[in-house]
Amino acid sequence: MGNPGAFHRSITLQSLTVFFLFAVLAADHVQGRDDGCTPFSCGHLRDIQPPFRxxxxxLECGVEAYELxxxxxxxxxxxxxxTxxxxxxxYTASYFWVMDPNFNTSSSCPLPLRNHIPYSRYMDGIDSVSPPGFRYLVTRSHRRACFANCSQAVAKNSAYKPVACLSANNSHVYVWVSDYECMVEDLEPYCGYLAKILLGNEYSTDSxxxxxxxxxxxxQVISxxxxxxFPVDTTRPSPSVKLRKNINLCLNNSISYFKEQSSGAGIMNWAHVFFWSEVHFLECVTQLSSDHYYTTQFVLVVVTIVSAIAIPKFLFVLCRFLLxxxxxxxxxxxxxxxTRIIIDAVEKFLRIQQLIGPTRYAYTDIIAITRHFRDKLGQGGYGTVYKGVLLPGDVHVAVKMLEGNSNCNGEDFISEVSTIGRIHHVNVVRLMGFCSEELRRALVYEYMPNGSLDKYIFSTEKSFSWDKLNEIALGIARGINYLHQGCDMQILHFDIKPHNILLDNNFVPKVADFGLAKLYPRGDSFVPLSAMRGTxxxxxxxxxxxxxxxxSSKSDVYSFGMLLLEMAGGRRNAxxxxxxxxxxYYPSWVYDQLTREEAGEISPVAVDMxxxxxxxxxxxxxxxxxxxxxxxxxxxxxxxxxxxxxxxQMPSRPFFCDEGHIHVEDSYHFTSELTAVSEEELSAVSEEDDV
Structure with a gap:
């Protein structure tokens, strides 16, 4: 079988491995992607490399100011x-070409925007101060094309070149090339500054x-x-990049440490894996980050990763060893x-019942009576019935072993014992004893050698004469009437049907199976809605x-009437x-036959009855x-x-026998005697009808 402790420890280590690796991978995903910076394409450009990004x-890929x-x-x-x-x-000469998108080269007479240059005046290689986000951005060309608008014409021998397409009668536009800045003070008194734009450097050898x-x-040059x-220095990593590299390195070291320790089978290795994983990570980060201050970003990242490792382990311990x-x-x-409440309730009732009721047997007695449950008589909705013998006297009995799953509250068991435990009537089956040990319960009845009534009245061959059937019907009626009127408390059976009518060796009928029976004060015609149940x-x-x-008791009368019709017809009603x-539907059909005869019509069926x-x-x-x-x-x-x-005399037509309800096989095809309507289903139907 192996060592159970080693197996359990292996399962625990595997669980911890999954927790730790998940936390590490999650933290690594939060920090970013892989450090590799591969060339990329952008627009018509191919194989773009740092400093562009x-x-x-x-963050370590390229320079932020050179983001494309x-x-x-x-x-x-x-x-x-x-832009x-x-x-x-x-990349060899470390420069790139840019073009002003606002300069309309498709126009026949384009004019740049006023002062649209990529940096301020002090950025022309003179001052080291740079605008925000362009620390390393320096132009390679200082030459500009300057545009001016003059109220009168300028001498032809000057550097001013006329722009005829932009000029008018009193407005003369000129352009000239300046090696530095377009200075306003250099303009003629009757000229005003109009626009300027940087020029390329291909004419540097021929100014x-x-x-x-x-x-x-x-x-043409402007276009x-x-x-x-390129930037002056792009090799030095930023603090955030260095922080991320340190954290990734420590995470990899922690994973290696975790795998190394978890490979061992000792308790010390297990303790190191469980308690020192995040400590090992913190020591590594502290050593690698000793050359800079602990920024807020650094602290937040480290706390996030340690939490991702520690919290799952804490939850694992909490759930595994406590919750x-x-x-x-x-x-x-x-x-x-x-279970104790159920058992105590049943035991309390049985102690009272034992003084006035049937004999109580131990479970070992039940085993002996049934000879280890050797002879099975039948199977019902409430349990299995076995044949047994009581000693001394060799009295044959029927022992019904109640199913634990269908009687878990003990209510049906108490109902059966309380209703028939003190009844002694020739047409009511006698309860001779019972057993109740914890959840094992049994009822001991007098043995009925001829079984239940249903196997006789529904057989293909006629089993009884009409006199015998009338005698059996009368006996059943007397038994039910005794339950209604002959006891101190009115007993309503709620489940009268052929299956629950047993026949002794002389075919004397006895009402049996009181699992659904209820006790009510005599003369009380009202019964609570919660009593609704039956077949x-x-x-x-x-x-x-x-x-x-x-x-009320009339509910049993209805069930008895359905039983009489099945006895008379020798078939099931539906x-x-x-x-x-x-x-x-037999009740409807026989009613039509009898009413035709009563009305004077010829009914061959009624004549032969x-x-x-x-x-x-x-x-x-x-x-x-x-x-x-x-x-x-x-x-x-x-x-x-x-x-x-x-x-x-014939009664009035029952509702179910109305012509509109003759074809009721759809409603009455559930005719098995084992089909019981639950209390909840009936309550729901009743509430719906009331609405």
């Missing part, structure tokens, strides 16, 4: 107060040629742009508390909707497999009236069954 590149803006066809750079096109880059150039030649030198055991302990305590096909209408009346759809069959059908139809006040009581049913068939 793109927006979003790592890229479009599909242009590369732009922001210089001082304007310029970058037309070419010469006279440029000074003597015409306006068209000067415009080529001007050159700008998880606490949750398990609370769950077990709750289950124990809930589909036998449930009284008032148990579904209050509009049909209150729940049978969609019948050859004729009109016969699918036995008198006792007709009586059982008529009594059943009286019992299934929709409103509870229209049904007879069980004592009145006994009187009708004991009397003859003379004077027996």
């Amino acid at each position: 793109r927006r979003g590149d790592p 803006g890229c479009t599909s066809s242009k590369a732009t750079i922001h210089i001082h107060t304007g 310029y096109y970058v037309t070419a880059i010469d 006279l040629q440029l000074h003597n150039a015409s306006y068209a030649d000067i415009i 080529r742009g001007f050159t700008v030198k 998880a055991p606490l949750a398990v302990w609370i769950f077990l305590a709750y289950k124990y508390w809930k 589909v096909g036998y449930i009284a209408p008032e148990m579904i909707s209050r509009s049909f009346g209150v729940i 049978d969609p497999n019948m050859g004729s759809s009109s016969q699918a 036995h008198e006792l069959e007709k009586k059982l059908c008529v009594v059943g139809l009286w019992c299934i009236q929709m409103r509870s006040r229209d049904r007879p009581t069980m004592s009145e049913v006994i009187e009708i069954l004991e009397a003859g068939v003379d004077g027996l």
Whole structure:
């Protein structure tokens, strides 16, 4: 099997590894991408290298002042107060070409913008002061094209070259080339300064040629742009870049340390992995960062990474060694508390019941009685029934072992013991004993060798004569009436059906299965809505909707009426497999046959019916009236069954027998005796009907 402790330790180390690596990777992602700065393309330019950079590149890639803006066809750079096109880059000579985008070269007579140059006057290589963001930006050319507007013509032998396309009668525009600044004081008295723009440096070897150039030649030079030198120093990393490199180095060292320590199997290695990971990282960062001050950025980054490592480990310890055991302990305590409440409630009831009720058996006695549950009689919704023998006397009994999952609250067990534990009636099955040890519960009944009524009345061969069926129906009615009237408390069964009618060796019927029964004061016609339960096909209408009346003993009368109709018809009341759809619902079909005969019409079916069959059908139809006040009581049913068939009148048509409700196989195809309607479902239906 191996060492369980080593296996557990291995699982713990693997969990810690996942936590730590996740934190390290997350922190590395926060700090930025890889240090590698690869060449890139921007507009029409290819293989661009530092000092140029793109927006979003790592800080160590290029210089911030040389950040390029890229479009599909242009590369732009922001210089001082304007934006310029970058037309070419010469890495060997350390300069690049830029062009003023505001200078309209497509115009036949272009004019630069006023004072649109990339730096101020003191940046012309004279002063070291630079505008913000352009610390290293220095132009390679000092030459300018100056434009002036004069009120009268200037002498032809001067440096002023006329711009005829911009001149008028009283306005003469001139352009000249200056090696430095366009000085206002050098202008003629009748001239005013108009605009200036930098020129390229390709005519530096022939200054006279440029000074003597015409306006068209000067415009051609302007359209080529001007050159700008590279930064003076781009090799020294900024503090933020150095900080990031130090942090990345320490993270890599911490990962190596973590892997090295976690590879060992000793407890000391485990402790180093768990408690010293972030300490190792802090020591590394402190040593590498000793040459500069601890800035706010440095402190925030380090605290973020240490938190990313320490917090998951803290949560792991909290959940693994505190919250998880606490949750398990609370769950077990709750289950124990809930079980003890159930057991204590049942035990309290059984101690009282033992003084006046049936015998209580130990679970070992149940095993001996059933001979280790050897002979199984059947399976029901509440448990499994086994055949057993009581000693001495060899008395045969039926032992019902209740399922723990369907009776977890003990309510059905208490109901069964309390209702039939003190009943002694020939037509009610006798409870001879019970067992309750913790959640193992059993009920010991007298043995019914002929089983339940359903296997006889639904068989293809007729099992009983009409006299015997009438006798069985009368016995069932007497048993139900005893539950309603013969006890100190009124007992409502709520689940009368053929499956719950047992037959002894003389075929005497006995009402059985009191799992749904309830005790109520005698004479009380109102039963709480919470009592609603039963089996589909036998449930009284008032148990579904209050509009049909209150729940009372008449609810059992309705179920008994459905039972009588099934006994008379020898079939289930709802049978969609019948050859004729009109016969699918037996109560409706037999009502039509009997009313036709009563009206004087010829009904071959009614003519062939036995008198006792007709009586059982008529009594059943009286019992299934929709409103509870229209049904007879069980004592009145006994009187009708004991009397003859003379004077027996047909009742009014039950609601379910109306012509609009003849084809009810869709509503009544759930006819299994094991199908029970839950209390919640019925309550929901009742509330919906009330609305």
